Amino acid sequence: xxxxxxxxxxxxxxxxxxxxxxxxxxxxxxxxxxxxxxxxxxxxxxxxxxxxxxxxxxxxxxxxxxxxxxxxxxxxxxxxxxxxxxxxxxxxxxxxxxxxxxxxxxx
Amino acid sequence: xxxxxxxxxxxxxxxxxxxxxxxxxxxxxxxxxxxxxxxxxxxxxxxxxxxxxxxxxxxxxxxxxxxxxxxxxxxxxxxxxxxxxxxxxxxxxxxxxxxxxxxxxxxx
Numbered sequence: 001x002x003x004x005x006x007x008x009x010x011x012x013x014x015x016x017x018x019x020x021x022x023x024x025x026x027x028x029x030x031x032x033x034x035x036x037x038x039x040x041x042x043x044x045x046x047x048x049x050x051x052x053x054x055x056x057x058x059x060x061x062x063x064x065x066x067x068x069x070x071x072x073x074x075x076x077x078x079x080x081x082x083x084x085x086x087x088x089x090x091x092x093x094x095x096x097x098x099x100x101x102x103x104x105x106x107x
Numbered sequence: 108x109x110x111x112x113x114x115x116x117x118x119x120x121x122x123x124x125x126x127x128x129x130x131x132x133x134x135x136x137x138x139x140x141x142x143x144x145x146x147x148x149x150x151x152x153x154x155x156x157x158x159x160x161x162x163x164x165x166x167x168x169x170x171x172x173x174x175x176x177x178x179x180x181x182x183x184x185x186x187x188x189x190x191x192x193x194x195x196x197x198x199x200x201x202x203x204x205x206x207x208x209x210x211x212x213x214x215x
Contacts, residue, residue: 023214041215054164059214064155077181079174102214 029101032094035086036102050081063096063103070095127165128195133203136196140188141204150209161209168201 149160
């Protein structure tokens with residue numbers, strides 16, 4: 001086997017390994033998930049406003065808690081300008097799907 | 108000299124931000140206040156409404172407690188508990204829970 005082929009195969013195998021750690025994203029979730037990824041999808045990401053702190057890790061969190069958090073942002077019980085805007089655009093079903101995506105899969 | 112002052116100020120600020128907490132003190136306080144609902148290590152909530160705290164970012168946990176106390180997060184149960192905590196308590200609790208193990212992880 002030519003060296004180049006071996007390298008290509010090895011790279012492909014690596015890609016597979018890297019992707020295996022992230023659950024597959026159902027196609028109907030992609031639009032909504034794209035709103036989360038901008039902050040929660042960047043390891044170690046910190047907010048810039050209104051305070052500076054790490055955005056919370058969502059993977060493995062309780063789905064019930066996540067749905068309640070989104071609803072609280074939507075109703076204004078939980079104050080955060082960006083999260084309120086995002087949650088306002090989500091239906092209850094959207095929230096449940098996102099919560100299941102983040103919380104439903106173990107590491 | 109000016110530059111030195113700036114450096115000193117930045118260092119001071121950094122010290123404040125990262126003042127961090129004492130995980131050992133946090134463990135003791137957690138056992139008294141948080142454990143009944145979140146588990147002693149914050150990784151075994153007794154109800155699905157309660158979040159996993161173990162392994163969460165330390166500064167986010169402090170922010171959450173501050174928000175409960177200030178009413179920026181409106182939760183009757185947590186408001187009561189947070190009201191009894193000093194800023195140092197919050198830092199200590201966050202240091203304890205953020206250093207515990209759980210399934211909580213970064214996910215895209």
